[in-house]
Amino acid sequence: MLRGYYTAASGMTTQQRRQDTLSNNIANAQTPGFKQDQASIRSFPELLIKRIDSETLPTVRNFTLPIDQSIGSINSGVYVQETIVDHQQGGLLETGMPADMALINGIIPDETGSIFFTVQNANGELRYTRNGNFTVDGEGFLTTNQGYYVLNQAGEPIFTxxxxxxxxxxxxxxxxxxxxPLNIAYAADVNQLIKDDEDLFVPGEEVDEPADARNVAGLSFSVEQHFLEHSNVDQVQTxxxxxxxYRLFETNQKVLQAYDQSMDIAVNQIGRLT
Known part of the structure; x- marks a missing residue:
């Protein structure tokens, strides 16, 4: 019965984390270039239950025969293993603003590859984004909404x-x-990129920086001015x-309550009679 507590509780925790991921997707459904997250749910390793016993045969020497019988397996709950970013390209929205730009994938040589704008954060570090909702700051440089410089092919801020x-x-x-020339970066495996708190991407540990897209053989892309790329969040599906x-969380909650009621009977009523 105690194992049932942990199994139901793990189901509740998993659905709560899944709900957090989906809520963040909905909150950013109107954010240009936003890529939705998908929770990857896995079950804990199953436990094999066996019956280990012995049986004494009625012989002169009372021969004892060991018994090792498999009963079956039992599941021990589920958990969110990781959140995976869906890099599928979103639709285009015409804005008419000269600083707005949208990247359009052409021929991508790798199945897991994608292209990004290259920006520089406040610490001077390179970051990558599909959000082309740019502006021009007071000094005349092309920047993101966070004030980060949009870089040219030489890795320098673009002065307009x-x-x-x-x-x-x-x-x-x-x-x-x-x-x-805009600094358009190409990541051959987008699954090696990590999304930070500002929806910018950074390579994971021991992963090389994305390459210059113009130097990648077989790669083609285009940039549309006065357009923005929609997020790829399907609001109805989300x-x-x-x-x-929510329903799965509620189901696990009711199972947990049922276990609690059974435990209450076992401890406060059956235990009192004995």
């Missing part, structure tokens, strides 16, 4: 001195007669999964 510029489909920022998670 206002919003009077154009961006070609090849990712060239044309300003004052000059062409500045709401359905949230209701399912």
């Amino acid at each position: 001195d206002g919003q009077d510029f154009t961006v070609t489909s090849e990712g060239q920022v044309e300003v004052a007669g000059a062409q500045i 709401m359905t999964e949230m209701m399912q998670a």
Whole structure:
């Protein structure tokens, strides 16, 4: 019976964490370039139950025969192993704003590959994003909404001195007669990227920085100015999964209550009679 407590409790904890993940997806459904998270749920290793006994045969020497009989397996609960980012490209939204840009995947040579804008955070570290909702700061540099510099191919901030510029489909920022190539990065395995608290991506430990997309053989992409990439959150599907998670949490809760009532009877009533 005590094992049932842990099994039901693990189910409740799992659905609560799944609900947190789905809630974060819904909260960012209108965030440009947001990539939804998916909770990966696994069961704990099953336990094999055996009957170990012995039987004495009625012989002259009372021969004892050992018994090792498999009864079956028992599940010990579930847990959220990890959250996996879905990097599927979202739809496009036309905004008409010159600083808004959307990356469009062309030919991607690796099944798990994707392209990103390269930005520099407040600590001078490289980060990667699909959110092209950019702006121009007071000093004339192209930045993200967090104030992080958008970098060119040389790894330097892009100076536009206002919003009077154009961006070609090849990712060239044309300003004052000059062409500045955007730093478009390519990650061959997006599963090696980690999402930070600001929905920017960073390579995991012992993983190389994404490569320059223009130097990757067989890769093609385009950049659309005046457009933004939608998040890839399916709000209807996410709401359905949230209701399912709530029902599963409620079911495990009722199982836990049933175990508690049985334990109460065993301790306070049956135990009193004995």
